[in-house]
Amino acid sequence: MNQTFDNDNELRSIIYQTTINPNLFDLSNGRVFHVEILRRQISLNENENNNNTKFITTSDVLLIAFHHVAFDRASRSIFFNDLCLAYNTNAISTQDDDESLQYIDHSIHEHLIDMTTSREFWYLQLEGYNLEYPLLLPADRCRLSDGHRSGSASVTQICLDNEISQSFLDYASVHHLTPFQLGLTILYAFLFKLTHGENDLCISCLNANRYRNELQNLIGMFVSTLPYRIQLDSYCSFDDLVQYVREKCLSILEHSHYPLQHILANLHVSQSNISFLETVYDFITISSQSDELSLDGASFKQVSFEQSFEVAKFDFSLTFIYNPLLENNRLSFHLTCTRDLFDEITVINIGRRLEYCFQQLFSSNENTNIIDTCFTSISKIDLILPEETEELEDVIFCRQSHIINEAPASFAQARIWLDERIRFDPDKPQIAIYNMPFVYRLQPDHTLSIEQLRHALHLTVNKHPSLHTSVIFNIEMNQLMQRVITRKDNYTDVLSIIETTYETDEQLNEILHDEKRNPQHFDLAQGLVFRCHIIYYKQISSNHLLSHKDLLIFNFHHALFDFPSMNIFLHDLNQAYTTGQLLYDNNTNLRYLDYAVIEQQMPMAGASMFWLDALHDCKLDQTLSLPFDRYRLSNEHRTGRGTSISFDFGQDLSHNFLLHASSNSISLEYLALATYYVFLF
Template sequence: MLNSLSDIKKSGNGQHPQWWAMGTQLYESKPLFNKWIILIDGEMTKINNEFRINDINIAQSTLFAIQVALAALLVSWNIYPSSIISHSAGDQAAAFVADRLSLKETVRMLAVSMSEENVENKLLKDIEHLACITIVNSSRLNMVGMFVSTLPHRIQVDSDWSFEDLIEHVREKCLSILEHSHYPLQYILTDSHLKQSNVPFLEIALNFITLSEKSQWSLDTAMLQQLPMQESYGAAKFDFKLTCLYNPTSDDSKLSFCLTCSRDLFDETTAIIVAQRLKHLVDQLFSSKSISNEINPNLTSISKLSLILPVEAQEIKDTVFCRQQNIVNEAPASYSQAGIWFNEQVRFDPNRPQLAIYNMPFLYRYNIGHTLSIKQLRQALQLVVRKHQSLRTLLIFDAAKDSLMQQIVDFHDDNNRLYAFIETTYETQEQLNHIIHEEKYNPQLFDVAQGLVFRCHIVYYKQISSDKVLSDKDLIIFNFHHALFDFPSMNIFLHDLNQAYTTGQLLYDDNTNLRYLDYAVIEQQMSMTGASMFWLDTLHDCKLDQPLTLPFDRYRLSNEHRTGRGTSISFELGQDLSHDFLTHASSNNISLEHLTFAIYFIFLFKLTSGQTDLCLAMNINNNRYRDELKSIIGLFENIVPLRCQLDPHWYFYQLLKHVQEITTNSMKYSYFPLQRILKQHSHISKHTFLDTSLEFISFISNNDKNATMIGDCQLVPASSSFNINEDERQSVSDFSLSLYHDLNMNQLSCTINASLDLFNRDTVEKMSQRFNSILNQLFLSVDDQIDRSIYELSLILPNERLLMQSMNNTQISFASSPFTCIHHEFVCQVMKQPQKLAVELDEQSLTYCELLHYVQVLSLTLLNEYHVVPGEVVCQCVERSLSMVIGIMGIEMAGGVYCPLSPRDPQHRLHALTKQTQSRLFLVHDLTITKFHDDIISLNIDSILNVNDINKKCLSNVQVEREEIAYIIFTSGSTGTPKAVQVRHKNFVDCMHSLAYINSFNKDDTVVQMTRCSFDVHVQEILGTLVVGGTLIMVHPNGTIDFDYLSKVLQNKQITYLHTVPSLLHSFFTFVEQNNNSNILKYLRSLCSSGE
């Protein structure tokens, strides 16, 4: 800037020449003016390269300095302005002179500029996935005019931040954007190729207005008083706009919000609710009332804030369940019933049912000395079925209503029509097993469309009792279809059965009693707004259609029905493990259910190789959330998603805390039907999270404690365990885990169920062992695994670990040799067999001695003429040729690092790779000499091979250690930027010796070079062959895909070793088979395939 002052006419700033004349004279004659110029120049030199302070298209820095120095000079003469008016390039100087900005701030504002790329990266990158709104920015001093700019504000929010963290992030973003607020919106949109008519962020706006502290103004002798304007209906410039009004003079309401919504998109009710949610959010953060007691802005994660209004959180408690007088005997099916029916009709093949999925048999025996009258039992069952209409309800799809309906079947004299009563006999355990198996898995036992959903099966030992009285060896089976019955219903059923059996009657009012039919109707009418908000937020961005990557043995086709066949593996946790598990839960005040779920998420995280966003189906087995529902027989189950977004670096207690929170919240809103949850994500056709489930079940194992009385007879639950076919189990989920807690024995057991459509039984057994291993690591490990990060836990079983150790215990000490580097090993082979054929390409060939000569010629050229130093990266871009072999070994002998570049790669990849390596020298040959620009230093290998007068002594001065890098290979870049992989001399040489040790290839092999230089195997084929002393056969360019040519090479050169990718191998062998030419393969001794 000082330089330009002395020659301001050359600055080209378009200003009038008097500034140059005046500035030059004052700079030379006035010390104060000179001082300010130097001071401003010093401040300008401090700022970094981001600011284009010397670019006159951006900042007229010299003009600004003259204006400020001139103002300082005027003040020194006691000339003070009463007001400051500025225009154009004088705005920044005016801001500083008016003491509105410091010199540092003014200089930075003067120098701000952004390129198109920076604007796009800062404001608009990935805008469709991020919170980006428009903020109206007004920046002015004491000037009249239009100074409003509209700017996009892109905020990337981390849900784990506290509110204070978010404030700091927003503050930094706003200050950063403010520096560039002069950049017009039209330029931003043009730079990003966007049209103002369809830019989403322009539809959502935020405006913060600070009201003037003055409410009165004088105009001559008149006083003007500002009056507030009440807005009711007005024009909406944006679809959604929040205006924040700050009134510093107000005593009670300094800050107020005004929410403006477009009537094109929002009705008045929705806008009011949105405003209420905003107020509720603010109350949680700043109110001193109880609503915010649990919210600490400094500590609490913003994910804990809720938009659910208090009245919505209480919605389920405010719902009234009562008899619906307008409903007689027909109503829409409940959501739970619809889910069961849908599964049977769609997920499983109804035309070819193999196993019943929803049979619910309950088995009971009689205690010795107790008897039960069959006649009295049948009469009692009739009374129970008469009272509980669910036991005589049919489900049928009404096409006219496009709805699944439930109807109560009228009670006729022919009572057998309503439920089945069967009597059979057994003599052997096998016969009994078959009977139980039929009750559990026979799909023909029930007909939901006819209302046949309940059956009673009396199983006599050897013969049916003549007096119709049951004895202790007899069995009674109550069986229900799950669409009309759940597990808690059994207690209601047995209670009423006992009353009906004992008294011969059931007292109830059929006109006022709440029925399941009434529940289903009320459930359909409930708004459930709070629950809807919760689930929409919980499953935001959740990939509900992405299955977990479990170790499947096979996959189900998209149009393939489920068979329902599954396998089940159960195991006891053992006394010690159960004790430590239960102790950990009690000592840390953790529910066993939450502890189980946390462990299951760890197990799935490890089983899926690191998936961190896990969503499962959680079964809610008793969803009777109101007392009125607890006396009704019916299906009150639900399935809700349980989503866990874990951090692999969490400790177990951190995951446990997270699981406690998500499970508690999910249970709170578990009344929200699964169908309504899925409807929120209607764009997803396959909800794969339902295929993986979990549950925790507590039970009492002592049958005497579970006994129930029917009259004077004590019924004891009978075990239904039997062993006909371990693989034949019903399976609704593809993979589920159940943990059982025996309250009587205080023991834990685990069952893993898996679909045989996808898994083999031995796979499920292995997974159960791995789950048990995770439990042992957490609770029985001597090295406190529970206090380590989640990712440190392992699924590797102890026997597998021993096997891996034994497999890895193969270290072999190869013969000690001073020839530790690649080129040393090559020279060693030359000394052993100088006249052996080293490399051959069609009619060209070189012996080991001849190859060494050309390698030395090239390496000396690199050292003497191109001054290559040890460790320097030298790139080579050549086609398959003898020159390729000479080039690679020449680079190694010169101490360089070989980096291959494929002639087949496009220019942009070659440019990217060379930029990464920062190589200054490229080896080419006649076929690739035109691949690079003239400004690239390249050496044509073919042009220097005829040199005979060489001084080989200087090669001995090249010092290369075995720990140094030998070559670099780049990855394909399919996942992003290609990454450089560095290989040391030691690693490569040891690897080649190990391959020779296992006889993969050896010094007697003839190796065909098949791999492109883009892949690392080509180094093994070329350098590896020369290191072990074999013969290398090169093929001409594209020779690997010319199968006629390749066949002749294999036969004529008697190839014994071939290594290529599976696809090429398959194609070539197909060609050989089709041409009946297998004779060409007779010399092959070692065939290797890898990659893809």
């Protein structure tokens, strides 16, 4: 029964429901073809004026559907040509149907072909390949253990501009490539970068498989799905990769008739868990007849499917579309991924990275990172989008009005907090690893007022909430949090000022060692993260002044303090000591809390791509083979005890080191790091 629709939304819904209807066809009874006229609902007055339902009007839709088991893309033009011929002349063909080749004849012939050579070819093609190992694409989630597929798709389509499209076609022509082969090469290079250096790549490609002239005019399912495997050299140029892929395609063409099920059977694997079947490549060239349907002068226009109506048959499917009939956007690509694994925004970003890959290979834009296809390694193709390299510049650091005194811990705080608990025994802490003591002694003939110092310290701690902030794991939220301790929370307890004395160097060294190693000096859960230790020589000063034999230690916990923070601390402490005041706006000043919140929201796509590339194939769990004297026991906790040695470079070596850095425009830090790498090597 023909359906009716009132508007475009209803029409799209009917088309979508037809697309996913599992009862539309019945293979066992040969019902593989469906045709339906969808009529637009008309008003009563219009119906009275037009009650002739024998004709399809301009507001109606002709819906034709096939089951893929009996129909492929090449069958489309054959079907429409015969449909037009039958409608216009009421005849199909002058050829005797009893003598004409039918699909069933092809099927019988296919089983009689000697495929010994092809069997050996495909066995060698996939020899040594891990067929169950999935391609490590940037999915948002893993597939459910039961393997259930929803069929929902995340889709993006990118139209390449005229310059890139023409450059693509020119490159193919000069290098004697088909567009299919060049598109496949680009996909291999792209997947190599997207998977951060995976160089043994195997994907599925669709082949028309009409290998004889007699098959060109048959309606049926001829398309073969075949594994295209390459083992690329990450240092090869794009031109080299092009030739490799071209030769691979030509060799496969000779054996494209060999059925996929035979390939898998020869390898003794089942189709249910084959990874290459989930990554599919196709190339479609639109001909002048592709979308044309004209019945006795009545022309039909194809209705385009909405992207949201697509069904994801594979995890990752890329289709290139070349339409030479268009003036603009002749070349485009269509990326369809399963929503079971990929969010829509992820697929959109993958599409943008592929577009940027095209720009590097075929654009002449000076602002683009142009790849020399002849000499430049494919590893130099950059998938980090230009705007992602500047993503930090768009971040605005400002006071977060909705944050009062509590926020998630920063990434740096979380790393330090976890490190203290993972690498060292959290139940029996014997030694601190993140105490940061800074030791100062007055110059001769200089004095310092203890009373002024105390007041200045209070002012400085007041200004910087980090110096009275607790870090604690919130079990209910399952998150590490930081909280500023305020005056309502016994704020005065978080500033610890200790006074002791020493007489000998040995006693002083013990005090210094204790400041560095004692884990009891700080309590992150209580916000005790800073202490000032005043050490007097022999006795506590009666006049409340520090002399040059006395020492001052400012000690911080690293979770709330780093080395650059010391310059800020000393600047504010000096101002507070000198002027007796420290001006700041507690309502508008940026706090570390605000930074931690903003940090959680920062875009990090580019940074993530960089580090995944940088650390690919790095054996992070493999220790460096240093010449140590003993092995660490599997259940052994770190004691924290260490042995150290220091030495001076000497005047000549120091001069040459500085000269080398200056003459080569290298920072001292980078030169020292390079030297360290050479030493470790």
